[in-house]
Amino acid sequence: MRNIPVDEVEDVDRAVLAIGTDYPPGHLLGFHRHRRAQLLYGATGTMVVETAHGSWTVPPQRAVLIPPETDHQVLMDGVSTRSLYVEPAAVAWFPQRCQVVEVSPLLRQLLLDAVDTEAEYDRHGRDGALMELILFELRRLTPLPFELPLPAHAALRALCEHLQTAPDLHATPAAWAAHLSVSPRTFNRLFLEQTGVTFQQWRQRASVLHAIRLLSAGATVTGVATALGYDTPAAFSAMFRRQVGRTPNSFRPAPGTAGSQV
Helix, strand or coil: CECCCHHHCCCCCCCEEEEEEECCCCEEEEEECCCCEEEEEEEEEEEEEECCCEEEEECCCEEEEECCCCCEEEEEEEEEEEEEEECHHHHCCCCCCCEEEECCHHHHHHHHHHCCCCCCCCCCCHHHHHHHHHHHHHCCCEECCCEEECCCCHHHHHHHHHHHHCCCCCCCHHHHHHHHCCCHHHHHHHHHHHHCCCHHHHHHHHHHHHHHHHHHCCCCHHHHHHHHCCCCHHHHHHHHHHHHCCCHHHHCCCCCCCCCCC
């Protein structure tokens, strides 16, 4: 199924529904929720999923697991998605909060194939076997550290959301404390309580996730390092590898591959 609202088929008596959807550049899918668990895979483009608790950056050809009944919004940047909507009873192991995951070559091909099935596919035929194999493969997903916790404190969240879109290596706890009219000590305690990490850890993670979005869009390592305020590309690359376990170049699109997964 392609480019149809999931609400039209939500109650179809099948454990797994697969829908492919194309979105215009910069599209914001506002806050909504699904009764079913969702695997949202970006065949192209980058997504940022946000809930009350945080945001998750999803590079091209990765996916995010969205638990059932979770309010979320998605910012799409040149995205063509392949979504699975799964009855909660079929994925009792599903995480309680969103999680970005690696997608294996096999699962990627299964997802691309699954969106060509009908909503009421034959459970005992080839399409039913395809969905059963997908359920097996979902259990083998590898989590990726692409979550950025967001505070519930309204004024602090506004500052975090601004820094998330324009990371600044020179932002300091003292400056944010002054903006909130609290002491640096109170600010540091509040930030840790609200996010579970220190301000410095959060700022670095925000920089890494912003870098992933830029790199996935084709920016060079040198350009991203400069944009983030690093003195040299080597310093940026070393920080990036410590945080992600991969080189920045591994997130840049390979020449001639744009759209090849659609």
